[in-house]
Amino acid sequence: MKKIGFLINTLAKSGGTERVATVLANALSELDYEVEVICMSKSTESFYILNDRVRVSYLSEKSSVKLTDYWSLGKRLIKAAGHLDYIIGVGMDLCVLTIPLKMFVKTIKVIGWEHFNLTVRGPVVGLGRKLGVWFADHIITLTNHDCEQYRKRTKKVRCIYNPVTINMDPVSNYTSRRILCVGRLTHQKGFDMMVNIWAGIHMRYPDWQLAIVGNGEDESELKTQAAAAGVGNSLEFFEATRDVAAFYSSASIYAMSSRYEGLPLVLIEAQSAGLPLIAFNCETGPKEVITDGYNGYLIPAFDEEVFKDKLQALMKDASLRQEMGKNSLVNSNKFSKANIVPQWCEILV
Structure with a gap:
């Protein structure tokens, strides 16, 4: 052994x-x-x-x-x-x-x-x-x-690749009015840009909510920014949790605003839950998971205006969310533990 x-x-x-x-x-x-x-x-x-x-x-x-x-x-x-x-x-x-x-x-x-x-x-x-x-x-x-x-x-x-780390059945029905973000509340994850993006569009969609799940050193600053932007009623912060699957199941869009990544595990998890994805095309990571126009949208790095446009396209169209979400499920197979763990076993001989 x-x-x-x-x-x-x-x-x-x-x-x-x-x-x-x-x-x-x-x-x-x-x-x-x-x-x-x-x-x-x-x-x-x-x-x-x-x-x-x-x-x-x-x-x-x-x-x-x-x-x-x-x-x-x-x-x-x-x-x-x-x-x-x-x-x-x-x-x-x-x-x-x-x-x-x-x-x-x-x-x-x-x-x-x-x-x-x-x-x-x-x-x-x-x-x-x-x-x-x-x-x-x-x-x-x-x-x-x-x-x-x-x-x-x-x-x-x-x-x-990193494997899918959660065990859950795809349960999104794409009618939820929740957009989900998960990650540490730190500069790398770009939640300050996400607050800016939401501030620019939330008034047009009063029945939609943005949920940010995570802990980190920027928590107080981000909450202050959200309050100043007037999005307090439509943006909610949640503590980091082991039961992140419950948040994926309650959303119909997954959004990521990172400035840089390795391979973003949250995108892998979100697509395994059948969610359409939207993310900045930062240096590495998102383009390994997202095929633009297939299972989500890759946004030119840090272009908040294009992010707003594509996010609204998903918010307006439940059939588009469903189509991209189904494609996410297909794409998630290459990140399954059944595919990833044997690759490690080939090395550990």
């Missing part, structure tokens, strides 16, 4: 990275693998549910770690991961720890799992990517675009 470890910063957050790592760990543990998740820091319990087969450990008792902690964390990782056959760094920045591990544990194989796109840069992730290119056994990207970029530097790279 192969022993697989996931190294991740924390499981306490409600983001897509934590969600998909949890889903993959659970899926592998149900097959012929012994799985554990090694967290850099110990915050609170996992936001998403891990099954009983998955062991969780922590390199630090701190609620968060700094760069100055990396030396001690590296030494603890050697002890924690010495028995593993594979270690998967959930984020290329963690190659800064997993690559040195290979020097001390000669039998371990290291996988770098890219969770952003290559335009997202920083000193730690930059170093991690270089170490991964030089020394990792495999690099997994979320998009074909990034896979092609990595292949200019290494052949040991493969694109594996």
